[in-house]
Amino acid sequence: MKELRRERSEMDYKLRDAERRQEELDKKEKQWKEFEAELDRQEAEARNYPVPEFLKASGHTDKVNIAITGAAGTGKSHLNNRLREVKRDDPTWAPVGVVETTQEPTMYEFPGQSLARVWDLPGAGTPKWPLTDYIRRVGLRHFDAVLVVCAERFTEADLKLMEELTQYKVPYFAIRQKVGQAIENNLIVNEVPGGSTKQEIFAYLRKQGVQRPYLIDSFEPTKHDMPKLRRELVATITNARGGEL
Known part of the structure; x- marks a missing residue:
């Protein structure tokens, strides 16, 4: 019984750790997309500069x-x-x-x-x-x-x-x-x-x-x-x- 509880506890820990890692990956992916969008905006602005x-x-x-x-x-x-x-x-x-x-x-x-x-x-x-x-x-x-x-x-x-x-x-x-x-x-x-x-x-x-x-x-x-x-x-x-x- 103790062994089952220990295994379940380890599984719960691994699950929470996996969820935490996924959240970090999602956050980094969002940041990267925002960075790419800003880079695209700056490049478009540089290409389409107005009449001085x-x-x-x-x-x-x-x-x-x-x-x-x-x-x-x-x-x-x-x-x-x-x-x-x-x-x-x-x-x-x-x-x-x-x-x-x-x-x-x-x-x-x-x-x-x-x-x-x-x-x-x-x-x-x-x-x-x-x-x-x-x-x-x-x-x-x-x-x-x-x-x-x-x-x-x-x-x-x-x-x-x-x-x-x-x-x-x-x-x-x-x-x-x-x-x-x-x-x-x-x-x-x-x-x-x-x-x-x-x-x-x-x-x-x-x-x-x-x-x-x-x-x-x-x-x-x-x-x-x-x-x-x-x-x-x-x-x-x-x-x-x-x-x-």
């Missing part, structure tokens, strides 16, 4: 908005001036310097394209514009076209910007700046002619996954791919509004 206030306040729906982005110090503002073909004494000249000059998204009219304007965006990855929320803060997917600019090679951050644009089917131009300087350096140091240097740069960028890089130098606005870039950018602007510019 600076773009909304500018009446963006009535214009073709072109953004110039990339890391700090890659010559984005100088490129902005060259593409719009404005002179240094023009009131719409974008400030250019040896340090990052664009601290906030700045809008510029595009001469000859009445409905288009160019947005000079701050450099990605600065203390004021960290990479963690750069795409959301500048509202990258809400532009009609984007120029992603690098000085020598496209960084992981640049490639992430291009992935974002591809996902939302936003036309973009992958631009490698300072090609003239690279040609001159390679000629002096290695006696490699300019054409070979450009082929080498092009092949390197293709290996990075950039299929159609534009090789330019803002100090040589009539050379390399700059004329081609401007023509194709104007065509993109025209197509964005069905040819009504």
Whole structure:
């Protein structure tokens, strides 16, 4: 009889222990589902970020908005001036310097394209514009076209910007700046002619996954791919509004 009571007591203990363990598992499963739901919410929020206030306040729906982005110090503002073909004494000249000059998204009219304007965006990855929320803060997917600019090679951050644009089917131009300087350096140091240097740069960028890089130098606005870039950018602007510019 005592043996039966002992066995029953052990069975009761095991049953209560099993119930306790099941409750703990149910609790952990609930917590995990809540965590997954919150993660899904955050990812959806990151993907569906709204139009930023600076773009909304500018009446963006009535214009073709072109953004110039990339890391700090890659010559984005100088490129902005060259593409719009404005002179240094023009009131719409974008400030250019040896340090990052664009601290906030700045809008510029595009001469000859009445409905288009160019947005000079701050450099990605600065203390004021960290990479963690750069795409959301500048509202990258809400532009009609984007120029992603690098000085020598496209960084992981640049490639992430291009992935974002591809996902939302936003036309973009992958631009490698300072090609003239690279040609001159390679000629002096290695006696490699300019054409070979450009082929080498092009092949390197293709290996990075950039299929159609534009090789330019803002100090040589009539050379390399700059004329081609401007023509194709104007065509993109025209197509964005069905040819009504």
